[in-house]
Amino acid sequence: MASDPADFARMQPEELEPWIRSCGLGPSKARSIVATSRALLEQHGGKVPGTFEQLIELPGVGRKTANVMLANAFGTPAIAVDTHVFRVANRLGLAAARTPESTEEQLRRRIPVELWGQAHHWLIHHGREICHARNPECSRCPLLRLCPEGQRRCG
Numbered sequence: 001m002a003s004d005p006a007d008f009a010r011m012q013p014e015e016l017e018p019w020i021r022s023c024g025l026g027p028s029k030a031r032s033i034v035a036t037s038r039a040l041l042e043q044h045g046g047k048v049p050g051t052f053e054q055l056i057e058l059p060g061v062g063r064k065t066a067n068v069m070l071a072n073a074f075g076t077p078a079i080a081v082d083t084h085v086f087r088v089a090n091r092l093g094l095a096a097a098r099t100p101e102s103t104e105e106q107l108r109r110r111i112p113v114e115l116w117g118q119a120h121h122w123l124i125h126h127g128r129e130i131c132h133a134r135n136p137e138c139s140r141c142p143l144l145r146l147c148p149e150g151q152r153r154c155g
């Protein structure tokens with residue numbers, strides 16, 4: 001159907017939306033994908049740019065997505081803070097922050113740079129599997145002994 005920015009740029013968001021719905025993405029993401037594809041063609045020769053500053057200029061791309069792209073597509077050290085990373089990092093005491101930006105900054109100071117990309121995945125995985133938002137499974141968590149939030153809940 002569509003495989004590169006030129007294909008997506010030719011589409012209307014309403015055409016794309018049914019194809020991405022099963023991923024949990026809705027009309028606003030469809031609009032962003034089409035707009036970003038057009039921006040890639042017009043401003044970057046159809047290629048995804050490789051710097052943070054260029055990435056966050058693209059429609060629908062914020063700090064988290066830019067960092068995901070840097071770490072996973074370009075191998076550039078970056079820590080993307082999504083809802084899981086934010087929650088787990090702050091529960092574990094790796095950060096003491098109220099915002100994703102501040103969490104990212106504190107994690108960058110605490111985690112060796114060569115582990116930034118992997119740490120993002122470790123924290124997401126832990127958040128999905130054990131440290132759930134509503135009911136974290138502290139009693140079976142291997143990090144319980146080290147975790148201030150876990151100690152408070154069931155230590």
Ligand code: SF4
Nearest residue numbers: 131136138141147150
């Ligand atoms: S001990 Fe509980 S709060 Fe701490 S990381 Fe594990 S599941 Fe999350």
